[in-house]
Amino acid sequence: MNRLIALGRNPWARGLFILASLAAAIVAVWWRGPEWTTVYHAFDFVSWRWVIIGILLNLVSVLARAFSWRLTINQALPPPYPRFGQVFSAFGIGLLGNAVLPARAGELARVAVLRRHLPHGKGTSATLLGTVFAHRLFDLFPVAILVTWVLLTAKIPHWAVTSIVIFGVVGFVLLTVGLVSAGTGRGRVHDGMGSLAAVVTMARQGLAVLRAPIPALGAALFQCFGWLMQLFAVWAVMEAFDLDLPLPAAGLVLVLMNVATIFPLWPGNIGLLQAAVALPLVQYGVPYGTGFAYGLVLQAVEMSVGVGVGLIFLAREGISLASLKTMEEEQESEENVLLTADAPGASESEITRAAG
Numbered sequence: 001m002n003r004l005i006a007l008g009r010n011p012w013a014r015g016l017f018i019l020a021s022l023a024a025a026i027v028a029v030w031w032r033g034p035e036w037t038t039v040y041h042a043f044d045f046v047s048w049r050w051v052i053i054g055i056l057l058n059l060v061s062v063l064a065r066a067f068s069w070r071l072t073i074n075q076a077l078p079p080p081y082p083r084f085g086q087v088f089s090a091f092g093i094g095l096l097g098n099a100v101l102p103a104r105a106g107e108l109a110r111v112a113v114l115r116r117h118l119p120h121g122k123g124t125s126a127t128l129l130g131t132v133f134a135h136r137l138f139d140l141f142p143v144a145i146l147v148t149w150v151l152l153t154a155k156i157p158h159w160a161v162t163s164i165v166i167f168g169v170v171g172f173v174l175l176t177v178g179l180v181s182a183g184t185g186r187g188r189v190h191d192g193m194g195s196l197a198a199v200v201t202m203a204r205q206g207l208a209v210l211r212a213p214i215p216a217l218g219a220a221l222f223q224c225f226g227w228l229m230q231l232f233a234v235w236a237v238m239e240a241f242d243l244d245l246p247l248p249a250a251g252l253v254l255v256l257m258n259v260a261t262i263f264p265l266w267p268g269n270i271g272l273l274q275a276a277v278a279l280p281l282v283q284y285g286v287p288y289g290t291g292f293a294y295g296l297v298l299q300a301v302e303m304s305v306g307v308g309v310g311l312i313f314l315a316r317e318g319i320s321l322a323s324l325k326t327m328e329e330e331q332e333s334e335e336n337v338l339l340t341a342d343a344p345g346a347s348e349s350e351i352t353r354a355a356g
Contacts (some may be wrong), residue, residue, distance in 0.1 A: 005077075037291025039296075042241065050240035050302060054233040058305040059227035066091040068222035069135045073114075075209035076131050077124070082117055090114035090315040096310020099303050105130050113317060134207045140171040141220045142227035150255055155247035155283040160252070162261050230254060237298045245284055253277050257298070275297055275307070 070087040097106025111128040118124055147168050150156065180269070209215050211287040234257075235250035243249075260276035263271050277298060279290030286294075314320070 034262045034289040034292040036289075039293045040289055042290040042293035045242065046297070047240045047242070050236050051297060054236040054240070054298075055304055057229045057233035057236060058301060059309070061233065062092070062095065062220045062225040062305055062309060063088070064226035064229065065135075068138055068219040068226070069131065071215050071219040072131045072135045072138070073128070075212050075215050076127050076134075076207075077118070080119075082114060086114060086117045089317060090117075091311045092306070092309035093317070094310075095306030096314065097118050099306050099310070107190070111320075113313075116317075130207050131209075134209055135219070137174060137207075137210070137222075138216075138220050138223040139227070140174070142224040143166065143171055143255075145224070146227065146231070146251055146255060150248060150251045154252040155249070155280075156252060157251045157280055157283055160256060160280055164255055167255070167262075227254075233301060234298060237294065237301055240297065241290065241294050243281075243284075243286055243290075243294065245281075245286070249281065249284055252280055253298070256280060257302075270299070 017332070027213075066088040067084070069091055070084055073087065074081045090110040093113050094106040094110025097109035099106070111125060111132060114128060115125055129165055151161075151164065209219060231247070231250055231254055234254050235247055238245050238250055238253075256276045257273060260273045274292045274295030277295035278286075278288050281291040281294070282288055
């Protein structure tokens with residue numbers, strides 16, 4: 001078991017696993033995919049002006065969601081609060097991490113990057129992880145609106161209805177857990193508190209915004225605006241392919257894109273995402289190959305913003321993509337040292353073990 005854990009932490013082993021998963025996905029898509037001639041010719045008359053509009057709309061969406069996360073952070077941490085530029089930088093690098101690393105490691109990456117700009121203190125990383133969870137919960141409000149609208153107005157295949165309903169139920173459960181777990185004030189790690197209790201306290205503090213009505217409303221509105229811009233970006237790429245589809249079709253595509261990326265089986269879930277986009281569009285008379293090509297461009301639009309913004313801020317922060325995981329592990333070790341050192345009866349050997 002220890003050997004498996006050590007192998008999972010080895011960057012070369014993780015890299016080989018990612019490459020193998022991606023290669024297997026490419027082979028599967030090529031073998032069982034669409035008629036590639038149709039996919040190829042679908043690009044003949046693409047209006048790239050609309051693609052650029054889609055990229056700009058996605059950039060606005062990213063800005064709005066970064067504002068939402070900043071409101072969440074400001075309710076969880078004491079002053080001085082991080083500047084918006086620092087939050088946006090961490091958020092952009094997190095998007096890059098989600099695009100190129102497995103298991104949505106970008107969520108940990110954005111915590112690691114922002115942690116560098118904050119005063120060192122007990123439980124800060126745990127609190128930031130709590131804010132990431134709270135920030136994700138604010139997605140549930142626009143998702144609920146979007147799912148309801150799509151169910152009422154879009155042409156949905158039977159297999160997609162089940163996926164959308166499960167998506168909504170899981171979201172409702174997560175929101176309930178978040179509201180129950182949210183801290184009521186700015187938590188503190190006090191003397192006599194064990195390390196586990198301290199980490200749980202600070203993680204719950206990251207959810208404090210859920211019980212602050214005005215900041216919570218602001219964060220939810222920014223998330224709703226961000227999703228609205230994403231919806232328009234999906235529709236803009238439809239215009240680029242001259243699909244002449246109604247806005248509810250774009251809403252259906254947006255919902256199923258998110259369903260297809262809940263569990264990142266390989267980087268970007270390339271192939272799976274395109275199938276999730278192309279299959280429901282057949283209901284609207286769009287050939288599967290054309291829908292697959294549309295899905296490729298749509299994913300490129302989504303990733304271009306995350307990867308582009310992430311690379312810019314990665315260079316600005318002066319760190320490499322390979323160092324993100326190492327940096328997070330170092331910060332977790334530091335948190336363990338701080339918490340263990342204050343735990344009642346902590347011995348020198350225990351502190352040394354916490355340091356790794």
